[in-house]
Amino acid sequence: EAGVTQFPSHSVIEKGQTVTLRCDPISGHDNLYWYRRVMGKEIKFLLHFVKESKQDESGMPNNRFLAERTGGTYSTLKVQPAELEDSGVYFCASSQPGVYQETQYFGPGTRLLVL
């Protein structure tokens, strides 16, 4: 069974540009999460989808970030316009629906560098 995949693995953009990150969860996993680790900091929660609905977006830093999950399958996270402080590693995770004390399975992350 394929794991969580993320694309691209690396992205280098200039301040002010737009970048879109993609996450493909494990098939059948309704829960999809985005997390971020900026340099020297802890990994932080960004948001949580259940199927195509945003369950919790309390971790989204500001309105420059837009996450979507059309059709409840893959998800995209767009940053527009990107700022220097957006640099970091963006992780996606997925888990099975309705499982008590679920385990989240992580992708390899997208390393974003904003210059």
Add this chain to the structure above:
Amino acid sequence: AQSVTQLDSHVSVSEGTPVLLRCNYSSSYSPSLFWYVQHPNKGLQLLLKYTSAATLVKGINGFEAEFKKSETSFHLTKPSAHMSDAAEYFCVVSDARAAAGNKLTFGGGTRVLVKP
């Protein structure tokens, strides 16, 4: 509110010697606790998780962790380090009550260096 403190940002051990990674947590409710590992250029891999059953949890690759409620600790140990254990380790907490899926709170990570 939840928080996790990993007491060591870096740990250096010799191959074949024990590994101890320390983690303290704070949670308003009964927590679920996890250890994840990240090898260079890889994703986060689950080592083990505590879900209110046995307090001593065995994971993959010879790792285990003990939940101590009185000390609010969940330290990770391995009797004998292997070169392949060199990685970054994360202690993670979540609210065990939220059956609909919930966010994880991460510690700052501990980088493990294994010397030959």
